[in-house]
Amino acid sequence: MNINLTLFGQMVTFAFFVWFCMKFVWPVIIDAMEARQKKIADGLDAADRALRDLELAQNKATDQMKEAKQEAAGIIDQANKRASQIVDEAKNQARAEGDRIKVAAEAEIEQEINRAKEELRASVAGLALAGAEKVLGHAIDDKAHRALVDNLAAQL
Amino acid sequence: MAGENPASTTEYIQHHLQNLVYGNHPEHGWGFAHSAQEAADMGFWAIHVDSMLWSIGLGSLFCLMFLRAAKKAHTGVPTGWLNCVEMIVEFIDGAVKDSFHGRNKMVAPLALTIFVWIFLMNLMDLLPVDLIPSLLALTGVEYQKIVPSTDPNVTLGMALAVFIMMIYYSFKIKGGGFVKELTMHPFNHWAFIPVNLFMETVGLLAKPFSLGLRLFGNMYAGEMIFILIATMFAAGAGAGFISGGLHAELFGEQTSALFWLVIFALVCTVCGLNLKGKISTGKTVLLSMAFMAIGGGLFALGGGLMQWGWAVFHILVITLQAFIFMVLTVVYLSMAHEDH
Numbered sequence: 001m002n003i004n005l006t007l008f009g010q011m012v013t014f015a016f017f018v019w020f021c022m023k024f025v026w027p028v029i030i031d032a033m034e035a036r037q038k039k040i041a042d043g044l045d046a047a048d049r050a051l052r053d054l055e056l057a058q059n060k061a062t063d064q065m066k067e068a069k070q071e072a073a074g075i076i077d078q079a080n081k082r083a084s085q086i087v088d089e090a091k092n093q094a095r096a097e098g099d100r101i102k103v104a105a106e107a108e109i110e111q112e113i114n115r116a117k118e119e120l121r122a123s124v125a126g127l128a129l130a131g132a133e134k135v136l137g138h139a140i141d142d143k144a145h146r147a148l149v150d151n152l153a154a155q156l
Numbered sequence: 157m158a159g160e161n162p163a164s165t166t167e168y169i170q171h172h173l174q175n176l177v178y179g180n181h182p183e184h185g186w187g188f189a190h191s192a193q194e195a196a197d198m199g200f201w202a203i204h205v206d207s208m209l210w211s212i213g214l215g216s217l218f219c220l221m222f223l224r225a226a227k228k229a230h231t232g233v234p235t236g237w238l239n240c241v242e243m244i245v246e247f248i249d250g251a252v253k254d255s256f257h258g259r260n261k262m263v264a265p266l267a268l269t270i271f272v273w274i275f276l277m278n279l280m281d282l283l284p285v286d287l288i289p290s291l292l293a294l295t296g297v298e299y300q301k302i303v304p305s306t307d308p309n310v311t312l313g314m315a316l317a318v319f320i321m322m323i324y325y326s327f328k329i330k331g332g333g334f335v336k337e338l339t340m341h342p343f344n345h346w347a348f349i350p351v352n353l354f355m356e357t358v359g360l361l362a363k364p365f366s367l368g369l370r371l372f373g374n375m376y377a378g379e380m381i382f383i384l385i386a387t388m389f390a391a392g393a394g395a396g397f398i399s400g401g402l403h404a405e406l407f408g409e410q411t412s413a414l415f416w417l418v419i420f421a422l423v424c425t426v427c428g429l430n431l432k433g434k435i436s437t438g439k440t441v442l443l444s445m446a447f448m449a450i451g452g453g454l455f456a457l458g459g460g461l462m463q464w465g466w467a468v469f470h471i472l473v474i475t476l477q478a479f480i481f482m483v484l485t486v487v488y489l490s491m492a493h494e495d496h
Contacts, residue, residue: 002195002196002198002202003308003309003312004179004198004199004200004201004203004204004309005200005201005202005203006203006207006307006309006310006313007309007313008313009203009208009309010207010208010211010309010310010314011313011314011316011317011320013211013212013215014269014273014313014314015317017215017218017269017273018265018266018269020219021219021222021265021268022262022266024219024223024226025219025226025265026245026264026268028226028227028229029225029229029241029242029245030245030249030264031229033229033245033246036231036232036234039231
Protein backbone atom coordinates (compact mmCIF):
# COMPACT_ATOMS: atom_id res chain seq x y z
CA MET A 1 0.00 0.00 0.00
CA ASN A 2 3.03 2.25 -0.18
CA ILE A 3 3.17 4.96 -2.78
CA ASN A 4 6.51 4.53 -4.52
CA LEU A 5 8.26 4.51 -7.87
CA THR A 6 5.59 2.17 -9.25
CA LEU A 7 3.48 5.30 -9.68
CA PHE A 8 5.90 6.78 -12.21
CA GLY A 9 6.58 3.42 -13.74
CA GLN A 10 2.90 3.03 -14.40
CA MET A 11 2.65 6.56 -15.83
CA VAL A 12 5.45 5.86 -18.28
CA THR A 13 4.03 2.48 -19.22
CA PHE A 14 0.61 4.05 -19.70
CA ALA A 15 2.02 6.80 -21.92
CA PHE A 16 3.86 4.19 -23.99
CA PHE A 17 0.80 2.01 -24.51
CA VAL A 18 -1.35 5.00 -25.42
CA TRP A 19 1.30 6.11 -27.93
CA PHE A 20 1.50 2.60 -29.35
CA CYS A 21 -2.27 2.32 -29.67
CA MET A 22 -2.48 5.78 -31.25
CA LYS A 23 0.31 5.05 -33.71
CA PHE A 24 -0.23 1.45 -34.81
CA VAL A 25 -3.62 0.19 -33.71
CA TRP A 26 -6.38 2.79 -33.72
CA PRO A 27 -5.88 4.56 -37.08
CA VAL A 28 -5.45 1.28 -38.96
CA ILE A 29 -8.60 -0.30 -37.58
CA ILE A 30 -10.74 2.84 -37.75
CA ASP A 31 -9.56 3.54 -41.32
CA ALA A 32 -10.41 0.02 -42.39
CA MET A 33 -13.81 0.34 -40.75
CA GLU A 34 -14.49 3.68 -42.38
CA ALA A 35 -13.34 2.37 -45.75
CA ARG A 36 -15.67 -0.57 -45.35
CA GLN A 37 -18.52 1.73 -44.35
CA LYS A 38 -17.88 3.81 -47.45
CA LYS A 39 -17.72 0.67 -49.57
CA ILE A 40 -21.03 -0.56 -48.22
CA ALA A 41 -22.64 2.86 -48.64
CA ASP A 42 -21.32 3.03 -52.20
CA GLY A 43 -22.61 -0.45 -52.89
CA LEU A 44 -26.06 0.44 -51.58
CA ASP A 45 -25.96 3.63 -53.60
CA ALA A 46 -25.00 1.74 -56.72
CA ALA A 47 -27.80 -0.75 -56.11
CA ASP A 48 -30.27 2.13 -55.72
CA ARG A 49 -28.97 3.76 -58.84
CA ALA A 50 -29.16 0.51 -60.78
CA LEU A 51 -32.73 0.03 -59.62
CA ARG A 52 -33.60 3.54 -60.74
CA ASP A 53 -31.81 2.99 -64.05
CA LEU A 54 -33.71 -0.23 -64.55
CA GLU A 55 -36.99 1.55 -63.91
CA LEU A 56 -36.03 4.30 -66.32
CA ALA A 57 -35.00 1.80 -68.95
CA GLN A 58 -38.24 -0.08 -68.51
CA ASN A 59 -40.21 3.14 -68.84
CA LYS A 60 -38.21 4.04 -71.90
CA ALA A 61 -38.75 0.64 -73.43
CA THR A 62 -42.51 0.87 -72.80
CA ASP A 63 -42.55 4.33 -74.34
CA GLN A 64 -40.62 3.17 -77.35
CA MET A 65 -42.91 0.19 -77.76
CA LYS A 66 -45.94 2.45 -77.59
CA GLU A 67 -44.37 4.82 -80.09
CA ALA A 68 -43.48 1.96 -82.41
CA LYS A 69 -47.02 0.63 -82.20
CA GLN A 70 -48.37 4.07 -83.01
CA GLU A 71 -45.96 4.41 -85.85
CA ALA A 72 -46.89 1.01 -87.18
CA ALA A 73 -50.58 1.88 -86.96
CA GLY A 74 -49.83 5.15 -88.80
CA ILE A 75 -47.91 3.31 -91.47
CA ILE A 76 -50.71 0.79 -91.93
CA ASP A 77 -53.23 3.63 -92.11
CA GLN A 78 -51.14 5.41 -94.65
CA ALA A 79 -50.66 2.25 -96.65
CA ASN A 80 -54.38 1.62 -96.66
CA LYS A 81 -54.99 5.18 -97.76
CA ARG A 82 -52.34 4.87 -100.43
CA ALA A 83 -53.79 1.61 -101.61
CA SER A 84 -57.27 3.02 -101.99
CA GLN A 85 -55.71 6.04 -103.65
CA ILE A 86 -53.89 3.80 -106.11
CA VAL A 87 -57.05 1.84 -106.76
CA ASP A 88 -58.91 5.11 -107.36
CA GLU A 89 -56.19 6.37 -109.62
CA ALA A 90 -56.17 3.12 -111.53
CA LYS A 91 -59.91 3.29 -111.86
CA ASN A 92 -59.77 6.83 -113.17
CA GLN A 93 -56.95 5.97 -115.49
CA ALA A 94 -58.82 2.95 -116.78
CA ARG A 95 -61.91 5.01 -117.28
CA ALA A 96 -59.95 7.69 -119.11
CA GLU A 97 -58.24 5.06 -121.22
CA GLY A 98 -61.54 3.47 -121.98
CA ASP A 99 -62.96 6.83 -122.98
CA ARG A 100 -59.96 7.52 -125.15
CA ILE A 101 -60.20 4.13 -126.80
CA LYS A 102 -63.91 4.71 -127.32
CA VAL A 103 -63.30 8.11 -128.85
CA ALA A 104 -60.56 6.68 -131.06
CA ALA A 105 -62.82 3.86 -132.11
CA GLU A 106 -65.61 6.28 -132.81
CA ALA A 107 -63.25 8.45 -134.83
CA GLU A 108 -62.10 5.41 -136.73
CA ILE A 109 -65.65 4.39 -137.33
CA GLU A 110 -66.43 7.91 -138.54
CA GLN A 111 -63.38 7.73 -140.75
CA GLU A 112 -64.46 4.37 -142.11
CA ILE A 113 -67.92 5.75 -142.70
CA ASN A 114 -66.48 8.76 -144.47
CA ARG A 115 -64.21 6.57 -146.54
CA ALA A 116 -67.08 4.32 -147.39
CA LYS A 117 -69.05 7.38 -148.27
CA GLU A 118 -66.16 8.64 -150.45
CA GLU A 119 -65.91 5.29 -152.08
CA LEU A 120 -69.65 5.24 -152.53
CA ARG A 121 -69.54 8.74 -153.90
CA ALA A 122 -66.75 7.79 -156.25
CA SER A 123 -68.54 4.79 -157.49
CA VAL A 124 -72.10 6.15 -157.41
CA ALA A 125 -71.56 8.44 -160.37
CA GLY A 126 -70.25 5.63 -162.54
CA LEU A 127 -73.03 3.34 -161.39
CA ALA A 128 -75.68 6.03 -161.96
CA LEU A 129 -74.30 6.75 -165.40
CA ALA A 130 -74.15 3.10 -166.23
CA GLY A 131 -77.72 2.76 -164.99
CA ALA A 132 -78.88 5.75 -166.88
CA GLU A 133 -77.10 4.50 -170.05
CA LYS A 134 -78.93 1.30 -169.72
CA VAL A 135 -82.18 3.11 -169.15
CA LEU A 136 -81.71 5.52 -172.00
CA GLY A 137 -80.31 2.95 -174.31
CA HIS A 138 -77.56 4.95 -175.67
CA ALA A 139 -74.42 6.31 -174.68
CA ILE A 140 -74.38 9.37 -172.84
CA ASP A 141 -71.81 11.88 -173.66
CA ASP A 142 -69.51 11.18 -170.81
CA LYS A 143 -67.99 14.55 -170.95
CA ALA A 144 -71.35 16.39 -171.16
CA HIS A 145 -72.96 14.63 -168.28
CA ARG A 146 -70.03 13.93 -166.04
CA ALA A 147 -70.31 17.30 -164.38
CA LEU A 148 -74.00 16.76 -163.84
CA VAL A 149 -73.56 13.39 -162.17
CA ASP A 150 -70.58 14.58 -160.07
CA ASN A 151 -72.74 17.38 -158.91
CA LEU A 152 -75.36 14.86 -157.93
CA ALA A 153 -72.88 12.67 -156.15
CA ALA A 154 -71.66 15.66 -154.17
CA GLN A 155 -75.13 16.10 -152.87
CA LEU A 156 -75.14 12.58 -151.43
CA MET B 157 -2.19 -22.20 3.54
CA ALA B 158 -3.27 -20.60 6.74
CA GLY B 159 -4.56 -22.64 9.64
CA GLU B 160 -7.72 -22.11 11.59
CA ASN B 161 -6.55 -19.72 14.26
CA PRO B 162 -7.32 -16.02 13.77
CA ALA B 163 -3.70 -14.92 13.86
CA SER B 164 -2.69 -17.01 10.90
CA THR B 165 -5.84 -16.02 9.04
CA THR B 166 -4.81 -12.40 9.43
CA GLU B 167 -1.34 -13.37 8.30
CA TYR B 168 -2.81 -15.11 5.27
CA ILE B 169 -4.80 -12.02 4.31
CA GLN B 170 -1.88 -9.67 4.86
CA HIS B 171 0.37 -11.94 2.87
CA HIS B 172 -2.06 -11.73 -0.02
CA LEU B 173 -2.17 -7.95 0.18
CA GLN B 174 1.61 -7.52 0.09
CA ASN B 175 3.29 -6.60 -3.18
CA LEU B 176 6.60 -7.98 -4.31
CA VAL B 177 8.79 -4.95 -3.64
CA TYR B 178 12.25 -4.31 -5.00
CA GLY B 179 14.07 -1.32 -3.58
CA ASN B 180 16.83 0.17 -1.51
CA HIS B 181 16.49 -0.87 2.12
CA PRO B 182 18.35 1.43 4.50
CA GLU B 183 20.06 -1.56 6.15
CA HIS B 184 20.10 -4.39 3.59
CA GLY B 185 20.69 -2.30 0.46
CA TRP B 186 19.10 -3.09 -2.93
CA GLY B 187 16.98 -6.19 -3.05
CA PHE B 188 13.53 -7.72 -2.63
CA ALA B 189 11.68 -6.93 0.58
CA HIS B 190 11.16 -10.02 2.75
CA SER B 191 8.38 -8.56 4.89
CA ALA B 192 5.79 -5.82 4.90
CA GLN B 193 7.97 -3.89 7.34
CA GLU B 194 11.01 -4.06 5.09
CA ALA B 195 8.87 -2.95 2.15
CA ALA B 196 7.61 0.02 4.15
CA ASP B 197 11.16 0.91 5.22
CA MET B 198 12.23 1.18 1.58
CA GLY B 199 10.11 4.31 1.29
CA PHE B 200 9.53 5.95 -2.05
CA TRP B 201 12.53 4.56 -3.94
CA ALA B 202 11.15 1.11 -4.38
CA ILE B 203 9.11 -0.55 -7.04
CA HIS B 204 6.30 -3.07 -6.99
CA VAL B 205 7.77 -5.65 -9.34
CA ASP B 206 4.63 -7.77 -9.52
CA SER B 207 2.31 -4.81 -10.32
CA MET B 208 4.68 -3.51 -12.96
CA LEU B 209 5.29 -6.86 -14.63
CA TRP B 210 1.63 -7.85 -14.67
CA SER B 211 0.47 -4.47 -15.93
CA ILE B 212 3.19 -4.28 -18.60
CA GLY B 213 2.47 -7.87 -19.56
CA LEU B 214 -1.25 -7.27 -19.87
CA GLY B 215 -0.69 -3.98 -21.70
CA SER B 216 1.62 -5.75 -24.13
CA LEU B 217 -0.98 -8.48 -24.56
CA PHE B 218 -3.50 -5.78 -25.44
CA CYS B 219 -1.12 -4.10 -27.88
CA LEU B 220 -0.08 -7.33 -29.58
CA MET B 221 -3.58 -8.72 -29.89
CA PHE B 222 -4.94 -5.46 -31.29
CA LEU B 223 -1.90 -5.02 -33.52
CA ARG B 224 -2.59 -8.47 -34.93
CA ALA B 225 -6.14 -7.38 -35.72
CA ALA B 226 -4.88 -4.09 -37.18
CA LYS B 227 -2.45 -5.96 -39.44
CA LYS B 228 -5.27 -8.10 -40.73
CA ALA B 229 -7.75 -5.20 -41.04
CA HIS B 230 -9.33 -5.03 -44.49
CA THR B 231 -12.47 -3.66 -46.05
CA GLY B 232 -14.04 -7.04 -46.73
CA VAL B 233 -16.22 -9.04 -44.37
CA PRO B 234 -14.51 -9.10 -40.94
CA THR B 235 -14.21 -12.47 -39.23
CA GLY B 236 -13.10 -13.90 -35.92
CA TRP B 237 -10.74 -11.82 -33.83
CA LEU B 238 -10.90 -8.83 -36.18
CA ASN B 239 -14.66 -8.78 -35.77
CA CYS B 240 -14.32 -8.78 -31.99
CA VAL B 241 -11.73 -5.99 -32.08
CA GLU B 242 -13.88 -3.94 -34.41
CA MET B 243 -16.83 -4.32 -32.07
CA ILE B 244 -14.72 -3.00 -29.16
CA VAL B 245 -13.30 -0.19 -31.31
CA GLU B 246 -16.74 0.81 -32.51
CA PHE B 247 -18.09 0.75 -28.95
CA ILE B 248 -15.24 2.98 -27.73
CA ASP B 249 -15.57 5.25 -30.75
CA GLY B 250 -19.28 5.69 -30.05
CA ALA B 251 -18.69 6.41 -26.36
CA VAL B 252 -15.96 8.95 -27.19
CA LYS B 253 -18.07 10.66 -29.84
CA ASP B 254 -20.93 10.92 -27.35
CA SER B 255 -18.97 12.73 -24.66
CA PHE B 256 -15.98 14.33 -26.38
CA HIS B 257 -16.72 17.21 -28.71
CA GLY B 258 -13.28 18.67 -29.28
CA ARG B 259 -10.90 17.74 -32.06
CA ASN B 260 -8.12 15.57 -30.76
CA LYS B 261 -6.77 12.45 -32.42
CA MET B 262 -5.40 11.10 -29.18
CA VAL B 263 -8.56 10.76 -27.12
CA ALA B 264 -10.11 7.75 -28.86
CA PRO B 265 -6.94 5.58 -28.79
CA LEU B 266 -6.42 6.71 -25.20
CA ALA B 267 -9.93 5.58 -24.32
CA LEU B 268 -9.40 2.24 -26.06
CA THR B 269 -6.13 1.66 -24.23
CA ILE B 270 -7.65 2.58 -20.87
CA PHE B 271 -10.72 0.42 -21.34
CA VAL B 272 -9.02 -2.74 -22.56
CA TRP B 273 -5.98 -2.45 -20.37
CA ILE B 274 -7.91 -1.81 -17.17
CA PHE B 275 -10.36 -4.53 -18.11
CA LEU B 276 -7.50 -7.01 -18.51
CA MET B 277 -5.90 -5.90 -15.23
CA ASN B 278 -9.22 -6.24 -13.45
CA LEU B 279 -9.78 -9.61 -15.09
CA MET B 280 -6.83 -11.01 -13.14
CA ASP B 281 -9.12 -10.69 -10.13
CA LEU B 282 -11.14 -13.63 -11.43
CA LEU B 283 -8.21 -16.03 -11.23
CA PRO B 284 -8.28 -18.01 -7.98
CA VAL B 285 -6.47 -15.89 -5.39
CA ASP B 286 -4.05 -18.62 -4.39
CA LEU B 287 -3.33 -20.15 -7.79
CA ILE B 288 -0.48 -18.03 -9.12
CA PRO B 289 0.97 -16.86 -5.77
CA SER B 290 1.24 -20.45 -4.54
CA LEU B 291 2.77 -21.65 -7.80
CA LEU B 292 5.29 -18.78 -7.68
CA ALA B 293 5.92 -19.51 -4.01
CA LEU B 294 7.17 -22.92 -5.10
CA THR B 295 9.83 -21.15 -7.17
CA GLY B 296 10.80 -18.95 -4.25
CA VAL B 297 8.88 -15.75 -4.96
CA GLU B 298 7.57 -14.73 -1.58
CA TYR B 299 4.90 -12.19 -2.43
CA GLN B 300 2.74 -11.84 -5.45
CA LYS B 301 -0.27 -9.63 -6.17
CA ILE B 302 -1.48 -10.51 -9.62
CA VAL B 303 -4.18 -7.84 -9.93
CA PRO B 304 -2.33 -4.59 -10.80
CA SER B 305 -5.46 -2.49 -10.36
CA THR B 306 -5.55 -3.36 -6.63
CA ASP B 307 -2.31 -1.40 -6.33
CA PRO B 308 -3.00 2.32 -5.71
CA ASN B 309 0.29 3.13 -7.45
CA VAL B 310 -1.06 1.69 -10.66
CA THR B 311 -4.48 3.31 -10.59
CA LEU B 312 -3.16 6.66 -9.33
CA GLY B 313 -0.35 6.50 -11.88
CA MET B 314 -2.85 6.25 -14.67
CA ALA B 315 -5.07 8.92 -13.10
CA LEU B 316 -2.08 11.26 -12.76
CA ALA B 317 -1.14 10.69 -16.39
CA VAL B 318 -4.71 11.67 -17.28
CA PHE B 319 -4.38 14.68 -14.97
CA ILE B 320 -1.20 15.83 -16.73
CA MET B 321 -3.02 15.56 -20.05
CA MET B 322 -5.93 17.58 -18.62
CA ILE B 323 -3.61 20.37 -17.52
CA TYR B 324 -1.68 20.28 -20.80
CA TYR B 325 -4.76 20.53 -22.99
CA SER B 326 -6.40 23.11 -20.72
CA PHE B 327 -3.42 25.40 -21.25
CA LYS B 328 -3.08 24.51 -24.92
CA ILE B 329 -6.71 25.11 -25.83
CA LYS B 330 -7.75 27.81 -23.37
CA GLY B 331 -4.42 29.47 -22.62
CA GLY B 332 -5.12 32.32 -20.24
CA GLY B 333 -8.76 31.31 -20.14
CA PHE B 334 -7.74 28.36 -17.96
CA VAL B 335 -6.18 30.67 -15.40
CA LYS B 336 -9.31 32.79 -15.50
CA GLU B 337 -11.40 29.67 -15.01
CA LEU B 338 -9.39 28.83 -11.91
CA THR B 339 -9.52 32.32 -10.43
CA MET B 340 -12.83 33.84 -11.52
CA HIS B 341 -15.21 30.91 -10.86
CA PRO B 342 -17.64 30.56 -9.21
CA PHE B 343 -17.50 34.17 -7.87
CA ASN B 344 -16.67 36.57 -10.65
CA HIS B 345 -14.99 39.31 -8.63
CA TRP B 346 -11.31 40.09 -8.02
CA ALA B 347 -11.77 40.07 -4.27
CA PHE B 348 -12.76 36.42 -4.37
CA ILE B 349 -9.70 35.26 -6.29
CA PRO B 350 -8.11 33.39 -3.32
CA VAL B 351 -11.42 31.69 -2.47
CA ASN B 352 -12.04 30.80 -6.11
CA LEU B 353 -8.50 29.54 -6.56
CA PHE B 354 -8.80 27.34 -3.50
CA MET B 355 -12.15 25.89 -4.52
CA GLU B 356 -11.22 25.32 -8.15
CA THR B 357 -7.88 23.77 -7.26
CA VAL B 358 -9.53 21.36 -4.87
CA GLY B 359 -12.09 20.53 -7.56
CA LEU B 360 -9.35 20.03 -10.13
CA LEU B 361 -7.24 17.82 -7.89
CA ALA B 362 -10.27 15.82 -6.80
CA LYS B 363 -10.71 14.62 -10.37
CA PRO B 364 -7.56 12.45 -10.73
CA PHE B 365 -7.71 11.28 -7.14
CA SER B 366 -11.33 10.21 -7.35
CA LEU B 367 -10.57 8.62 -10.72
CA GLY B 368 -7.67 6.57 -9.38
CA LEU B 369 -9.07 5.80 -5.95
CA ARG B 370 -12.45 4.69 -7.31
CA LEU B 371 -10.86 2.00 -9.42
CA PHE B 372 -8.44 1.05 -6.68
CA GLY B 373 -11.18 0.93 -4.04
CA ASN B 374 -13.49 -1.24 -6.10
CA MET B 375 -10.79 -3.68 -7.10
CA TYR B 376 -9.23 -3.79 -3.64
CA ALA B 377 -12.59 -4.50 -2.05
CA GLY B 378 -13.35 -7.17 -4.63
CA GLU B 379 -9.97 -8.80 -4.11
CA MET B 380 -10.47 -8.60 -0.35
CA ILE B 381 -13.76 -10.47 -0.59
CA PHE B 382 -12.15 -13.16 -2.74
CA ILE B 383 -9.41 -13.51 -0.11
CA LEU B 384 -11.93 -13.62 2.72
CA ILE B 385 -13.90 -16.32 0.95
CA ALA B 386 -10.63 -18.13 0.33
CA THR B 387 -9.94 -18.19 4.07
CA MET B 388 -12.97 -20.46 4.30
CA PHE B 389 -11.08 -23.00 2.21
CA ALA B 390 -8.21 -22.63 4.57
CA ALA B 391 -10.44 -23.15 7.56
CA GLY B 392 -12.05 -26.12 5.82
CA ALA B 393 -8.70 -27.62 5.01
CA GLY B 394 -7.82 -27.85 8.68
CA ALA B 395 -11.20 -28.94 9.92
CA GLY B 396 -12.92 -30.61 6.98
CA PHE B 397 -16.35 -31.75 8.08
CA ILE B 398 -16.18 -34.99 6.18
CA SER B 399 -12.53 -35.69 5.65
CA GLY B 400 -10.72 -33.56 8.20
CA GLY B 401 -9.43 -36.69 9.86
CA LEU B 402 -8.22 -38.02 6.53
CA HIS B 403 -6.28 -34.83 5.92
CA ALA B 404 -4.63 -35.06 9.30
CA GLU B 405 -3.79 -38.69 8.59
CA LEU B 406 -2.27 -37.90 5.18
CA PHE B 407 -0.63 -34.50 5.57
CA GLY B 408 -0.57 -33.76 9.27
CA GLU B 409 -1.32 -30.16 10.09
CA GLN B 410 -0.20 -28.72 6.76
CA THR B 411 -2.18 -29.65 3.66
CA SER B 412 -0.05 -30.02 0.57
CA ALA B 413 -0.76 -27.78 -2.42
CA LEU B 414 -0.64 -30.92 -4.53
CA PHE B 415 -3.80 -32.16 -2.85
CA TRP B 416 -5.63 -29.01 -3.91
CA LEU B 417 -4.37 -29.37 -7.44
CA VAL B 418 -5.77 -32.91 -7.57
CA ILE B 419 -9.19 -31.68 -6.37
CA PHE B 420 -9.00 -28.75 -8.79
CA ALA B 421 -8.14 -31.08 -11.68
CA LEU B 422 -11.00 -33.43 -10.74
CA VAL B 423 -13.55 -30.59 -10.67
CA CYS B 424 -12.18 -29.24 -13.96
CA THR B 425 -12.45 -32.69 -15.54
CA VAL B 426 -16.06 -33.02 -14.43
CA CYS B 427 -16.91 -29.58 -15.83
CA GLY B 428 -15.03 -30.38 -19.05
CA LEU B 429 -16.94 -33.64 -19.47
CA ASN B 430 -20.16 -31.71 -18.99
CA LEU B 431 -19.15 -29.20 -21.67
CA LYS B 432 -18.47 -32.07 -24.06
CA GLY B 433 -21.90 -33.49 -23.27
CA LYS B 434 -20.63 -36.71 -21.69
CA ILE B 435 -22.47 -36.24 -18.38
CA SER B 436 -25.62 -34.35 -17.43
CA THR B 437 -25.53 -30.98 -15.66
CA GLY B 438 -27.21 -32.38 -12.57
CA LYS B 439 -24.52 -35.03 -12.21
CA THR B 440 -21.84 -32.38 -12.82
CA VAL B 441 -23.09 -30.24 -9.94
CA LEU B 442 -23.39 -33.24 -7.62
CA LEU B 443 -19.92 -34.56 -8.50
CA SER B 444 -18.28 -31.12 -8.15
CA MET B 445 -19.94 -30.63 -4.79
CA ALA B 446 -18.85 -34.10 -3.70
CA PHE B 447 -15.22 -33.41 -4.69
CA MET B 448 -15.25 -30.07 -2.91
CA ALA B 449 -16.80 -31.64 0.18
CA ILE B 450 -14.22 -34.42 0.17
CA GLY B 451 -11.43 -31.94 -0.45
CA GLY B 452 -12.26 -29.40 2.17
CA GLY B 453 -15.48 -30.25 3.92
CA LEU B 454 -18.63 -28.17 4.00
CA PHE B 455 -16.73 -24.93 4.53
CA ALA B 456 -14.86 -25.40 1.28
CA LEU B 457 -18.06 -26.37 -0.50
CA GLY B 458 -19.72 -23.18 0.72
CA GLY B 459 -16.59 -21.24 -0.09
CA GLY B 460 -16.51 -22.63 -3.60
CA LEU B 461 -20.09 -21.63 -4.23
CA MET B 462 -19.46 -18.16 -2.81
CA GLN B 463 -16.30 -17.72 -4.91
CA TRP B 464 -18.30 -18.65 -7.94
CA GLY B 465 -21.15 -16.28 -7.06
CA TRP B 466 -18.84 -13.38 -6.29
CA ALA B 467 -16.84 -14.04 -9.47
CA VAL B 468 -20.00 -13.87 -11.57
CA PHE B 469 -20.96 -10.61 -9.91
CA HIS B 470 -17.40 -9.37 -10.23
CA ILE B 471 -17.45 -9.78 -14.02
CA LEU B 472 -19.96 -6.93 -13.97
CA VAL B 473 -17.81 -4.86 -11.60
CA ILE B 474 -14.57 -5.19 -13.56
CA THR B 475 -16.21 -4.23 -16.85
CA LEU B 476 -18.10 -1.38 -15.25
CA GLN B 477 -15.01 -0.01 -13.50
CA ALA B 478 -12.98 -0.12 -16.71
CA PHE B 479 -15.81 1.64 -18.51
CA ILE B 480 -16.22 4.29 -15.79
CA PHE B 481 -12.48 5.04 -15.77
CA MET B 482 -12.56 5.43 -19.55
CA VAL B 483 -15.70 7.58 -19.69
CA LEU B 484 -14.53 9.86 -16.90
CA THR B 485 -11.15 10.29 -18.58
CA VAL B 486 -12.89 11.27 -21.80
CA VAL B 487 -15.22 13.64 -19.96
CA TYR B 488 -12.34 15.30 -18.08
CA LEU B 489 -10.41 15.74 -21.35
CA SER B 490 -13.55 17.06 -23.01
CA MET B 491 -13.84 19.65 -20.23
CA ALA B 492 -10.21 20.58 -20.80
CA HIS B 493 -11.03 21.18 -24.47
CA GLU B 494 -14.10 23.29 -23.89
CA ASP B 495 -13.39 26.95 -24.43
CA HIS B 496 -15.85 29.22 -22.66
